[in-house]
Amino acid sequence: MKNSYTSISERRREIVRFVREHGEANVEILVKAFDTSPATIRRDLVNLNKMGMIHREFGKVKAVQTSPEDYNNDKNQKIEDIKNELAKIAANFIEEDSTIFINSSSAAGKVAKYLKNKRVNIVTNNIKVAFKEHHPQSTIVLTGGEVRLPKEALIGSYTVDFIDKIKSDIAVIGCYGLSIENGLTTPILAEAKINNLMVKNATKKVIAIADYRKLGNVANFKSAEATEVDYLITDSFADRKIIADLEKIGVTVIQINI
Template identity: 25%
Template sequence: MRSEERHHRLLTLARQEGRVEVAAAAADFGVAPETIRRDLSELERRGLVRRTHGGAYPVESAGFETNLAQRVTMHTENKRRIAAEAVKLLAGAETVFVDEGYTPQILAAQLPTDRPLTVITASLSTAAAVAEAPHTTVLLLGGRVRARTMATVGSWTCSMLSGFVIDLAFMGANGISRGSGLTTPDPVVADVKAKAMEVSRRRVFLGHHGKFGASSFVRFAEVSDFETIVTDTGLSSSEAHRYTLLGPQVIRV
């Protein structure tokens, strides 16, 4: 098998499964693990995957984006710890924007239910997760529903957001880097995220370590726009410190 064919098959596998394992790919392709490692390093150099211990996962771009079902199965334990830590930053906020994505959805389910709270979201899944809480008012933003993420986008979504003044926004992203800021593959998704940032007094980013250093297609915010970043210990302390130099506190859990 030529290297170009291996690269294509590895990238396809990563995008279909959400991750590719070096040992399994080497056995399937009949090559040495070191060959797969070199292939993945080349794909990483081209910005198509991100290396992890023992494998790699795909980087999302204008032409590729994981769906919600895939996100539920990736980095699950890290996402649960991140959500549990991020919810502690609620403080006295009475109105909260919760972004689309699986980690924000986990966070939404952990929001306090013993006091009045208004949750604004474009995510159908998040709205469903908190709709039955006795003291929670849920405002689901209208618009076109993207089947891939089950969240609304478009001019109606942004128009509704523009009428609010929100205490705290819990934001996600497909990639975050010190140079490119926070990015996402789709311009219409970026519009909603940017508007949520604009109308919120405080902003917290939550995302697993694999999103750091990755850049997608459309920038919607700068690192300095956030007061806090919550991630896992897969992000090294030295790299976390580099992000703090741009302004936000970085919490690793």
């Protein structure tokens, strides 16, 4: 028998699919389509809106694109809000005077703005990090390399050689996907090796930042094994089974309420 969490998750996925297929909907239409109460549908819509899956306006709802392919654009403000909250929590795990790797992920890059009151050393291939506000005694080191646009990530053999010569205390890694079987993955081959070196050259802890869309998702190129992640910072909408499986292999999972 399906548990209530699974049933709720499946219904919400079906609601999003229904709205995408029909362009828009409202509570009355969804009540009839899913044979459930208006109160249940309203709760579903409130949560789907927080997840950035739908947009509510004038009593109607429309679907919003939230696929992991969009993980570096800022058009979906709800997703950006979630990533900001995850970044804020991740920053709490970083001690003053630490040396930190931050990869090219937009979520990982957001951590830097929550470190402005801490004196740290940041080594990153994420150009946007350099333009954040930092503690006046912090050191920000860009790896150098080829600039990949529009993401503004530094990649290539020069970047790899640079990272290979450095040890950090902490690696903060955002990803396209995270699963038990495939670990941390990215669709960009050139970034996979850089991410891998950041993970391997972090001497104290690896912090993965992944919103609910990323858990269970898989891209072509592996950055690290799931067992190499010490902490996962995610949100309350993340799949509970995947979280339980990650905890079984020793990952400490921090979920924040959205």
